[in-house]
Amino acid sequence: MWGRFHKEWTGAGVSASRTTARRCLQDVGFSCRIPCVKPLLNNRRRQKCLAWAKDKKDWTAAEWSKVMFSDESKFCTSSGNQGPRVWRKRGEAQNAHCLRSSVKFPQSVMVWGAMSSAGVGPLCFLRSKVNAAVYQDVLEHFMFPAADQLNGDADFIFQQDLALAHSAKAISTWFKDHGIPVLNWPGNSPDLNPIENLWGIVKRKMRYARPNNAEELKATIRATWALITPEQCQL
Known part of the structure; x- marks a missing residue:
């Protein structure tokens, strides 16, 4: 952002260094941060x-309680594993007791899960790439x-995203054959799925866990x- 302002100031005949431009931005409340990541949405998707x-804004809590949300998520042995902070003096950054080991290619697993307002269902650890079969x-x-x-025996509505395996014709036929209604879902919109919050809870709680392999x-x-x-x- 400072570069844009610096360019505008220069075009207006104002002479200011990079440091001055950055300080002026900080003085009015701006700070340099890593951008948040969000799904790419074009105008049509928006x-x-x-x-x-x-369409769903008037749904009641009772209606939403019938929805079973599902999703897949990837976990790594080092996922979110920042470990505890260390206290060190200047010049001690490379001391053994101040280092945290890392793995270039950590082991990972892909997990399928489901939840509703009643709680969470059993997890499935996927052993291969997910296709329709x-x-x-x-x-x-x-x-x-x-x-x-x-x-239990109550009717439910199943939610899934629009991944290729989920939207395959064979899967659509499977749902129809079993009489399971599927919630219509906009593409590229994980922010609408409450199970993402649960994945986040799991990954935050695992932050200090240190599994050594895929089984752990x-x-x-x-x-x-x-x-x-x-x-x-609860939704």
Whole structure:
């Protein structure tokens, strides 16, 4: 931002150094920060998100409680593992007791999960790239148990994003054959899915965990996921 102001000042005949420009921005409340990351949305996608929000704005809590949200998320052995801070003196940055080890290519796992206002369902650790066949297996062996656990015999609406495996014709046919309604969903909009908050809870609580391999990582994820309460899932 300082560069834009510096250019404008120079064009207006004002002479100011980079340091002066930066100090002036700080004086009026600006600070240099890393930009937040958000999904890329073009105008068409924004309009679809807005239309979806307007369509759902009058839904009651009872209606939302029928929705079972789902998603996949990637976890790494070093995911969010910043570790504890260290107290050190000047010149001690490279001392052994002041260092935290890192792995160039940490082990990772991909996890599928589901939740509703009643709580969380069982996790599925995916062992291969998710295509339509793999996703159908997840639905049959994990989505159904999650539905029984969270909804019992009550009807529910299933939510999923528009990933290629999710929107495959075979999957659409599968849902129709099983009589499961699927919530219409705008593309590229994870911010609308409350399960993202649960992934965030798990990753924050795992910040100080130090799993050494994929199996320890899975065990840590399972244990942390099991601690999520229904109150945290209320919409």
